[in-house]
Amino acid sequence: MKVKGRISSVNLFYVLAQTMIGVGLLALPHHTHHTAGSDGWISILFTGILIQLILLIIWFLCRKFPNLTLFDFSKVILGKMLGTVLNFLYVMYLLTIICYIFIIYTDTLKRWILPETPGWVLLLIFFILLIYGSICTIKNVISLFSFLFLLIPLLFLITFVVYDDPSMDIRYLFPIGHNGGWNILKGTEDAFVSFIGYETLLIYFAFMKRSKSISVLKGAFFTILFVTIFFMYIVIISTMMLSPEEMKITREPVLYILSAVEIRVLSRLDLIFLSFWGLVVFTTIISYSFSASIGISKLIRIKHKFAVMLSGTFALIVSIIFYYMEITLLEEWLKYFSLIFGVIIPIVLLLITIIFKREAASTYEEN
Amino acid sequence: MRKTELFLLICILLLLAGCWDERLLKNSRTVYLSGFDLNENGDYQITSIIRDMNISESSRGEISILNELVTGKGSSIKEASMTIDRSVPGNYDPAKGRALILGIDVAKGDIYNVLDAFYRDPRVDLNAKIAVTDNSANELIAHLSENEVEKGEYLYELIHSSEINSEIQNITLRSIRTYLFDEGKDFMLPYLSKDEAENEVIINGVALFHDHSFTGQLLTPAESTLLILFMEKKSKQVLLTEQLDKDANVSVSYNVKSVSRKLKLRKEEKVHADILLELDVEIVDYPPDQLNKQERISFLEIQISKILTEKADNLFKKLAANQSDILGLGREIIAFYPSIWEEIKGENYYEQILVNPKVKVNVRSGGIVL
Structure with a gap:
């Protein structure tokens, strides 16, 4: 079944960037510092390069099946039975990520600005926004995303005021690489989770115009480049502002730094950053739920509208359970899940495609 | 479709956050200046100045400002502030303090013990200035001339103007934490003392710190300027x-x-x-x-x-x-x-x-x- 609606590579840039820049941003410097120390930004760079390679794999895979999403071509590659299982797993994976974002987002908001508000109220608001954002066609998603993309340069701008701080010290970045190559490589493991979102390409590539040409790749390539640079910038600026021991005990370095910045009329820049960041996280949630709903609607043959409702409800219930039971497993799981679903499965699918010469045409003979 | 949209809107309206987290100015007792002392038996004492604003209805909404000096003791900073909270009507809210004064006994010990509670509260103004005094902070705050209405701002400006003249290192509540956790760096804080003759508070140089505590050595403003150069x-x-x-x-x-x-x-x-x-x-x-x-x-x-x-x-x-x-x-x-x-x-x-x-x-x- 071919998907309807076409997007250009510029549109893909917006969608993918918004999907990738999300909930991990605030704690990213803290996480990379955990293993890679002051060389966290090198880990980010490595991860960025790694993801470019994975992008190539995904592209090779998707260009064999123009205008088909993962949920369609998995059946072509693996057969009906296994394909359905894989689709189900992917849907579950995407929904897990939504739950994870819900929980982290609630937790951060509660700790920083809304300590008295009950968690379920925040989750309910996210749920409503999720449904509102995802009941639409790809065209609507893109117009929303390209508008909200404005906020990302704004986040950039807000961080500029930090340079005024006299306690900033570039020496915290040195000596470069003294944590050892192994630790830096291990740091990519922590950084990797922040980059998740690129696997939605398995779905979005299907919407591309002229999906066989190289220009498709260009859009995704520049997105990952942009995201890598953005993350590196955030990590570098946080490393320069906080001493190494301090970074270990600061959960959201970005917010912490901004909360101390005062410019003439504003004394709490972190709150402004937090509200912009909230919208950026929202686009991530919408992107995931949109992709998950495509999967659900194909899996059990319901309309997109109902699929969105279903995925939203699932995410709401699971995240409320996890939130109130204080289960923190999700973060651990996600590390492995992202590796399995973002790296291993695409590679396996590509190998099968090449070895057994599966092609899109084989399905269309039936129709 | 229109009806469902409206319904959604109303749902969101009902859920608008903020109802739980509103903090009315009239209920909170805002602190502009706090001082910390350590007494012999290891208890912390907080001295704060709370500002009350009374808008009188009789005289055409004229605003009168009252400063109230409160103290509280406890084995930790948080306990001491709870003691104050019990003694004052309304919520004692130390988050917006513009200046923190460390008594000499606190400064000679590990000053992070005093500051830790501040870093755990997201509402704290991390731009507050920190100073050391030659005696107890309690005495210094009590001494601050009565006619100075905005005591916190007064001290803040006093320290800030010295910073502009490069006489003291620019240190705020946020940046001091960076220095405290840095193994290869120390810092200096302004050293305040009473000026009996003028009934004022003056900056009497800077206090040198090593690791987490005051070394006891002072520098004159000229020396600290040279050091800043x-x-x-x-x-x-x-x-x-x-x-x-x-x-x-x-x-x-x-x-x-x-x-x-x-x-x-x-x-x-x-x-x-x-x-x-x-x-x-x-x-x-x-x-x-x-x-x-x-x-x-x-x-x-x-x-x-x-x-x-x-x-x-x-x-x-x-x-x-x-x-x-x-x-x-x-x-x-x-x-x-x-x-x-x-x-x-x-x-x-x-x-x-x-x-x-x-x-x-x-x-x-x-x-x-x-």
């Missing part, structure tokens, strides 16, 4: 005066326009740090004048350079005696000479560093006259 952290204005000739009472005042520092580290028996400081200055007060002559200018340059180098020598001796690494040489070594750091690292690494300062002054201008 060595750190290359000068603010807008740096005015210094040197006496050239004691008998004839000739002195020169100059404003430092730009600073450049060259730092060389070499490892012999100890680590030698050769620092060459080049200052571009503008003469702002020099009655003998004759600055149109080149030899006069070079004479001044040599004289001032000599005096400053001597002063710097004394200054670094003081720092070495107290092991206070304000310059951050430890961090410099960590960053650029990690092998040297491996040899000297530890609590008292500064013993291993010998600083050899040299100052070179270039007179660049003399105002609008020659």
Whole structure:
């Protein structure tokens, strides 16, 4: 079944960037510092390069099946039975990520600005926004995303005021690489989770115009480049502002730094950053739920509208359970899940495609 | 469709956050200034000034401001503030304090014990200034003249203006944490004392810190200015005066326009740090004048350079005696000479560093006259 609606590579840039820049941003410097120390930004760079390679794999895979999403071509590659299982797993994976974002987002908001508000109220608001954002066609998603993309340069701008701080010290970045190559490589493991979102390409590539040409790749390539640079910038600026021991005990370095910045009329820049960041996280949630709903609607043959409702409800219930039971497993799981679903499965699918010469045409003979 | 949209909107309206987290100004007792003391049996004492604003309805909404001095004791900072909370009507809210004053006993101990509670609260104003006082903080706050309405702001501005004149290091509640957790850097805080005659509070120099506590050594404002020049952290204005000739009472005042520092580290028996400081200055007060002559200018340059180098020598001796690494040489070594750091690292690494300062002054201008 071919998907309807076409997007250009510029549109893909917006969608993918918004999907990738999300909930991990605030704690990213803290996480990379955990293993890679002051060389966290090198880990980010490595991860960025790694993801470019994975992008190539995904592209090779998707260009064999123009205008088909993962949920369609998995059946072509693996057969009906296994394909359905894989689709189900992917849907579950995407929904897990939504739950994870819900929980982290609630937790951060509660700790920083809304300590008295009950968690379920925040989750309910996210749920409503999720449904509102995802009941639409790809065209609507893109117009929303390209508008909200404005906020990302704004986040950039807000961080500029930090340079005024006299306690900033570039020496915290040195000596470069003294944590050892192994630790830096291990740091990519922590950084990797922040980059998740690129696997939605398995779905979005299907919407591309002229999906066989190289220009498709260009859009995704520049997105990952942009995201890598953005993350590196955030990590570098946080490393320069906080001493190494301090970074270990600061959960959201970005917010912490901004909360101390005062410019003439504003004394709490972190709150402004937090509200912009909230919208950026929202686009991530919408992107995931949109992709998950495509999967659900194909899996059990319901309309997109109902699929969105279903995925939203699932995410709401699971995240409320996890939130109130204080289960923190999700973060651990996600590390492995992202590796399995973002790296291993695409590679396996590509190998099968090449070895057994599966092609899109084989399905269309039936129709 | 329209109906469902409306329904959704109403749902969101009902759920608008903020109802839980609203904090009314009328209920909270905002603190603008807090002081911390440690008494003999290890209890902390907080002294705060709470400002009350009364908008009287009888006299056309005229606002009258009342300052209330409150104190509370407890074995931790949070317990002490709970004691205050019980004694005042409304919520005691220390988050917006503009200035924190550490009593001498607190400063000599681990000051992080006092500050920890602040970093755990997201609402705290991390831009607050911190100062050390020569006695108990309680006394100093009580002493602050009664007619000064905005006490917190008063102290904040007092400290801030010294910062602009590069007399003290620019330290806020946020940046002090960076220094506290940095193994290769120390800091200095403004040292406040009472001025009995003027019934005011003055900055009496800076207090040198080592690790987490006050060393007991003070620097005069002139010394700390020189130290800030060595750190290359000068603010807008740096005015210094040197006496050239004691008998004839000739002195020169100059404003430092730009600073450049060259730092060389070499490892012999100890680590030698050769620092060459080049200052571009503008003469702002020099009655003998004759600055149109080149030899006069070079004479001044040599004289001032000599005096400053001597002063710097004394200054670094003081720092070495107290092991206070304000310059951050430890961090410099960590960053650029990690092998040297491996040899000297530890609590008292500064013993291993010998600083050899040299100052070179270039007179660049003399105002609008020659």
